Amino acid sequence: MQPSEAISAEPVHHFARLLSNCIRTNDLKLGRLIHSRLIKTALTFNTFLANRLIYMYSKCCSIEYAQQAFNELSDKNAQSWNTMLSAYSQKGLFEKTFQLLDVMPDPNAVSYNSIISSLTHHGFPRKAMGFFKRMQTQRGNGFLIDEFTVVSVVNTCAGLGALNLLRELHGLATVIGVMFNLVVCNALIDAYGKCVKPGYSYSIFCQMRETDVFSWTSLLVAYIRASRMADACSLFDHMPIRNVVAWTALITGFAQNGEGDKALCTFKEMLEEGIVPRASTYVGVLSSCADIPLIEKGKQVHGHIFRCTCLIDLHNIFVVNALVDMYSKCGDMISAMRLFERLDGKDRVTWNSIINGFAQNGNGVMSLFMFEKMIETDTTPNHVTFLGVLSACSHCGLLPEGFQYLHSMERKYGIVPQLDHYAILIDLLGRKNMLGEAADLIKRAPWGRDNIGMWGALLGACRVHGNLKLARRVAEDLFELEPDNAARYIMLSNIYAAAGRWGDARTLRRYIYDRGLVKETAYSWIEINNIRHKFIAKDKSHSRLEEIKELLLKLVDPMKDAGYIFQIECSYFLVDDAFC
Template sequence: MIAVASSSPLHSNSHLQRSSVSLTYTTATLTCAHPFISLLQKCSNTLQLQQIHSLMLKTGAFHNDPLLFTRLLFASCSFSDDPFSRRYALQILSLSPFRNTIVYNSAIRGFSLGSMPEECLLLYLEMLEEETFFPDLYSFPSLLKACSRISAFSEGTQLHGCAVKVEAVADPCVQNALIGMYSACGMIGDARLAFDKMPERTCVSWNCMIASYAEIGCWEDMKSLFWLMVEQSSLAPSSITLVRMITACTRSGDFNSGKRVHRYIEENHVVLSVHLGNALMNMYARFGEMETAHKLFDEMPESDVVSWTTLVSGYAGVGCLEHSRKLFGKMPNRNVVTWNAMIAGYILNGCFKEAAFLFGEMLALDVKPDKASIVSMLSACVQLGDLRMGRTLHAYVEKVRTNFPLELVNSLIEMYSKCGSMDPAEALFKRMEVKNEISWTLMVVGYVKCGEKEVALEIFNKMPHKDGVSWNALTSALAHCNYFSEALSLFHEMQRAEVSSNDLTLVSLLSACGRVGALELGKWIHAYVDRNNIVMDAHLASSLIDMYAKCGCIELSLEVFDDMPKKDVLTWTMMIQGLAMHGHGKHALNLFNQMMQEGVQPDGITFIGVLSACSHGGFVDEGRHYFNLMTQVYGISPKTEHYSCMVDLFGRCGLLSEVEDFMKNIPTNSNGEAIWGALLGACRIHGNVELAEYAMNHLLELDPSNSGAYVLLSNVYAKASQWADVVKVRNMMKGNGIQKMPGCSLIEVNGTVHEFFAGDISHPQSKEICLLLDEMEQQLESSNHLQEFDICTGYI
């Protein structure tokens, strides 16, 4: 067959000249083997190999040089990526004039490095069966490497036994190959056992074992072994091992060990190669030490695009966007990763429009975006709520890509669903050949947020596999969208299905319990947290405090608060707001003073609770003091909520002229509905008709359909006995088509949440409930505690 190949037109000199390997040697030159070895080293495919083989046959070099034949055989086995190439390689071996162990080892090594490493093992078995070959020290490393590449653990252990039998296992190269094989097959314990049994460990052995730990992310074992190598052997780790060690410190969050490795590098005068310098820069950048990272950059003998990108990404990560952008502009070369880093930096810092502008610049310069670019920009669209940009990105992807990776499709679905456009999300979802739990969950949560909870629950029930993330995501979404009953029902299903709840779900459910007054379920969740030893972090504790306060159990809120070993501003704020809600104004203010004494910095939300406590308690002087403290000492700019608390405070105390003076100093952009609503409420209490009409006009300018404004003004007129004006207001509401939203109340009884709307008699016990309410009303009338009725609706 080989002789035929030499005369075949496929292997003629004309074809050889057209190949990528340049063969310009004369016949006299070809009698020497060395040019052929050079050509074989440059050879890149089977066609070129066959052409070189043809010339070797013509010149007779093939039969005169064992080394040349061995190189030819090695190359043919390395290209055995299809049945024809494999047969060609085996035919060269079968027609070999030199049948010895060296030749066989060359074939085994070639197969082990090729695209079909399993052929190495098949060849080994065939030769053993023919009893033409017996393995030696040079056979096992290649055979074990083939086992590593295809995770052939059973075959690898058999080779280990054979190596022991022929006493080859003591060779360091065989031992290193065993470590690599066991670790590649996921048997890291066996790899470490082989390492520990080595009588003498070379630098390659240490580096091989360290690399094995790095491959599977066993960072602590890797770090321990590294320091063992450094401290107990005279061997120095290679540059690659140092890079792996720094990467391990970075990924495991062990900054101290990373700095220790850096000291080792400096003390031992290790040359700072590009890869080692980049690893150190990346570590310091990840931990926010940008001054050191930049110093390393300046000290590196040479830098590459990765070095620059690390600086750009690092400065963006610590919020220094201006510096990051300047470095980006100075870069001598940029690749798509660099553009992605700058775009991601803008998105990380909330500069979504700047990210979109940079993406446009990237396209204008003909830099082709990759999957990461599109995914980042889709997240910016979500944050901006920019459906138009999202659709443009989708159209671009459809135009330039033939295949859609799962992550990219999921990002598109997330963009459409969070922008409230479920039709294109549904179309993408139906087109997907492969859907994972994330795909299903995005659809479910998207429909909940669009107000179609029935569709969401239907999709959820059709999910082929529901993981904990799916359950928790749907439960949290229902709670956030005020579908409290459905959220609590789903939580009960989770418990029956023995699905664990995460912190986010528990926080959402506690919020739902507070909103619907489900005290017993809230207590059960609290017990669930204790029973499962869930860490009581600030968010979870704050949610419990808020839930107990809203369910009327301020004492239990205080118990949770007092049991917290470490309190942050969120925990203090929730407790202050809870006390203010229950009318314990003095206690709330005392707690705020204690908070400041302990050095906890209050924020704007904390001051809302403090000012609310002053408002409900009628503490005018204290209110002025804390408002000035917030603005002048802590430098917090007042928001609409702060202004409305002050207006409510002055209004409750009848200081209406002071309210007018205070409101003149409120900026226009903070002059919201809550402020004018508070003023209108104060007018209702004190019967100031003229000021109520003034407040009403401003309130309707902001929101003409505000039914509460009409109701409050109607009550002001009723209190002043101006009945004609009451009728006028009611006629205005009818004429403008404005209806007061019916009040809604929820209460938990025996673990079931009952929901009531004003005027609704659909509850099966509505007759008994109305009779009890009538009895309560009579008792309130007899004790002169009956509050005013809403003139327009007839409800308290």
């Protein structure tokens, strides 16, 4: 039978329905049997069925068979080409995609939309934008930019953070008459949110003729990205439908903005509403427990996952990584290590969590050991990995090794050291009383001269080692960078007091008072039996104050025996903070 011969519509529709079922159920085995039957009945010459066959294979992740069906089709139409083009691009096979596009008789808007969308999805927004510009040059050849083009390129702009291009596209959507299309509006709300412009997102939301759950959720996330949590909460309260995505977004938003208590309360409300959490929900909640940190709450969440998710989420790598991170930050390295060892398919985040966990908890030797194990597994480290490695060196006093790791970052792994990496070595040099070397390193570090954290660490080291001369120079730099930070002036006054320079100390304290500078109140807290105890300097309101004072007095002798030296020589100024 030749392609031009007429074929009865009945078998065509029958096989089309069968192929649709294969696509819906992802049944490759049945699809292959249908393909065999089509070959025997010569129906592979039918362009409509051949196109469905190509599409079925692409959806069943069998690109080779899709390509075979495409090559066997002699009478290809635009849909044939676009289906194969989409199959390649969606799988990230862009070399084959571009080769096919070059030989395609008449590429159209569908062709370019597919490529732009796939490039953006696979993390190539700049290449996607290049294809959009190429598409625009073809508009004179009958190309029509439609709502699908707008949505694809809007997502590309969001990936690039290209606000000006996004505005231009917003205008183009208005010109071509798709501005009030629901999908276009939702994409614009989301894109402006990713560019941290929630005001624009809200403006579009207010102009929409109809909204759906995605509209509300996109605006919610836009507010959260801009740290406008009050607006996010207000919007959340007015949402007609609050699905698991919205709840998870709010929980994650609180966690990312340092409001862990609110994240935990929101999670509790979510469960009371009968909403079933996703893996991403647990990640947000565990992140809150890690950052506060609240190990008892974290254990409760861990137990909830164990009881309520049929163990599926306990094998989800994102959830396990969050659990390892939570236990590490809460100081329970035994539990963290137990989860780490049970996890198959560890990724870089898993290794980073355990390496940084040991470093943060003072076990530098184990942290460096885990780093070597990570390298043995051919897992590539990143800048977060080296924060843990350098912290481990600092805790162990391994100065030469610390500099070796710092130099290996760029030389061996192509990672440019950041200020945080230099800051750890500044701290290490400070501990070693190598203050001059620390000052030199700050000056050599990229943008180090303007880094408040590094100069602050060096000033603290000057106080510990009583280096008044360097302390004054460092403090002068800090006063220029932070003229209104009372803590820097107070630290220098304490250094003066420790050196017996009482007049200079009083002068500096008077300067603080005259300028009206106020030191931000610091506090410490501990959670015992799910009750949080908060302590502020000079606060006498705690119900068990006398017990605490009695215990502190009992600790004095053991602290002295352990080698701790009390800085009583400057105690007058250390306690005289009332007017600051």
